[in-house]
Amino acid sequence: MNVCVVGLGKVGLPLAAAFAQQGERVTGCDINAALVDDLNGEGCPFPNEEGLAGALAEGRKAGRFLATTDTKAAVAAAEVVVIIVPLLIDEEHRPIYRALDAATEAVGDGLRPGTLVIYETSLPVGTTRGRFRPELERRSGLSAGKDFDLVYSPERVYSGRVLVDLKRYPKVVGGMTPAAGERAAAFYRQALGAEVRAVRDAETAEFSKLAETTYRDLNIAFANELALTADALGVDVTEVIAAANSQPFSHIHQPGVGVGGHCIPVYPHFLMAGEGSHRLAGAGRVINDGMAEYAIARLEGAMGPLAGRTIIVLGLAYRPDVKEAAYSSTLGLVRALESRRADVRVHDPLFSAEEIAALGLTPQGEFPAPCDAVVVQALHRQYRDMGIGAFQGCGVVLDGRNALPREEVERLGVRYLGIGR
Numbered sequence: 030m031n032v033c034v035v036g037l038g039k040v041g042l043p044l045a046a047a048f049a050q051q052g053e054r055v056t057g058c059d060i061n062a063a064l065v066d067d068l069n070g071e072g073c074p075f076p077n078e079e080g081l082a083g084a085l086a087e088g089r090k091a092g093r094f095l096a097t098t099d100t101k102a103a104v105a106a107a108e109v110v111v112i113i114v115p116l117l118i119d120e121e122h123r124p125i126y127r128a129l130d131a132a133t134e135a136v137g138d139g140l141r142p143g144t145l146v147i148y149e150t151s152l153p154v155g156t157t158r159g160r161f162r163p164e165l166e167r168r169s170g171l172s173a174g175k176d177f178d179l180v181y182s183p184e185r186v187y188s189g190r191v192l193v194d195l196k197r198y199p200k201v202v203g204g205m206t207p208a209a210g211e212r213a214a215a216f217y218r219q220a221l222g223a224e225v226r227a228v229r230d231a232e233t234a235e236f237s238k239l240a241e242t243t244y245r246d247l248n249i250a251f252a253n254e255l256a257l258t259a260d261a262l263g264v265d266v267t268e269v270i271a272a273a274n275s276q277p278f279s280h281i282h283q284p285g286v287g288v289g290g291h292c293i294p295v296y297p298h299f300l301m302a303g304e305g306s307h308r309l310a311g312a313g314r315v316i317n318d319g320m321a322e323y324a325i326a327r328l329e330g331a332m333g334p335l336a337g338r339t340i341i342v343l344g345l346a347y348r349p350d351v352k353e354a355a356y357s358s359t360l361g362l363v364r365a366l367e368s369r370r371a372d373v374r375v376h377d378p379l380f381s382a383e384e385i386a387a388l389g390l391t392p393q394g395e396f397p398a399p400c401d402a403v404v405v406q407a408l409h410r411q412y413r414d415m416g417i418g419a420f421q422g423c424g425v426v427l428d429g430r431n432a433l434p435r436e437e438v439e440r441l442g443v444r445y446l447g448i449g450r
């Protein structure tokens with residue numbers, strides 16, 4: 030099949046490579062001309078994505094992968110079009126549709142009768158049918174359900190292991206019509222070799238993705254609330270959670286200084302923007318967003334006033350081992366430290382000093398380095414490899430992920446603070 034993937038980012042590019050690996054002829058579309066040139070050469074922009082460089086090289090060699098900036102022409106030549114351009118939120122938590130609307134316009138301009146169009150970006154419930162369908166129909170002069178098929182199928186992968194996850198997790202598929210859903214299910218069985226979970230319609234599929242991610246946000250919020258209680262009681266929450274989870278019905282996540290990335294902290298807002306009751310989803314967001322301030326208040330309680338103290342935040346990334354800073358808890362930690370006039374620096378081996386400074390943060394050149402305190406936000410492999418001795422010159426370690434062995438830190442003569450420990 031001729032498959033067109035619109036949006037060659039951290040998820041779209043591995044998805045395109047996976048289709049090519051299964052034998053489809055894939056044209057990847059992106060507005061980033063430098064990325065497209067790089068991909069048509071020998072480039073692979075995500076070296077930490079397992080298996081991606083090899084899959085792309087294989088696809089190029091077999092003539093099954095090509096990149097372009099001309100989405101309209103690529104869509105006109107495709108039997109299946111998959112759209113995976115991001116949807117982020119603004120300061121008021123409202124979706125910013127600019128990129129997806131532009132992609133939809135380009136797809137609508139190239140759309141021909143008989144094409145299957147699938148949105149994979151996480152969306153507020155009803156967006157495929159209510160927002161994108163009319164625009165596709167207007168630009169193409171075609172009718173969805175009659176002249177072309179329209180489907181929603183959420184992306185459920187984890188950066189760093191996208192190619193494995195694409196085969197491992199069932200592909201949820203919901204069509205605007207039952208026939209569209211069946212066609213998309215057959216497409217994913219062939220083009221991914223994945224198990225397919227067909228649901229009643231596009232709205233059910235959209236909702237399932239928001240349910241899955243909001244569940245994780247709430248689970249973490251519960252762990253965070255347990256941590257606050259454990260601090261008040263003088264109990265170690267990590268022991269509490271491990272003991273509770275020894276009962277098979279209990280699956281409590283771990284507490285921390287916040288939830289980052291462009292999925293978990295964002296999608297509950299998509300849910301809350303729609304119909305229904307969202308008291309719990311809202312409460313979870315408030316709890317998780319409050320953790321950075323809570324942690325820094327505890328640090329202040331332990332150290333006294335933080336004004337003028339040198340404090341290094343380890344990890345700009347929202348989680349270990351990915352170069353991804355979207356909605357990272359580091360931003361909340363830095364805000365809380367700056368409001369106390371601390372001298373805050375951010376260190377991350379995955380980002381250059383320029384990339385850290387571009388976010389308005391002060392980069393820390395080297396780590397280990399002497400300082401009054403260290404806040405562990407993302408314990409990258411580079412930090413794990415350094416060993417505990419790296420914390421020797423720090424007065425206090427605030428272990429924002431409860432990831433360090435407390436006794437070993439304390440043996441260095443360094444004060445240890447965890448979240449609920």
Ligand SMILES: NC(=O)c1ccc[n+]([C@@H]2O[C@H](COP(=O)([O-])OP(=O)(O)OC[C@H]3O[C@@H](n4cnc5c(N)ncnc54)[C@H](O)[C@@H]3O)[C@@H](O)[C@H]2O)c1
Pocket residue numbers: 035036037038039040041042058059060061064100113114115116128129131132149150151184185186187188292
């Ligand atoms: N990254 C993850 O871990 C993850 C996990 C699960 C689901 N997702 C879903 O995948 C979506 C995409 O995420 P990502 O991490 O791949 O994003 P990304 O930011 O890495 O990449 C997005 C790409 O889209 C391109 N783009 C923007 N506007 C475009 C347009 N009009 N036409 C063509 N290309 C355009 C950008 O140039 C960029 O290359 C997310 O919104 C989310 O719904 C992501």
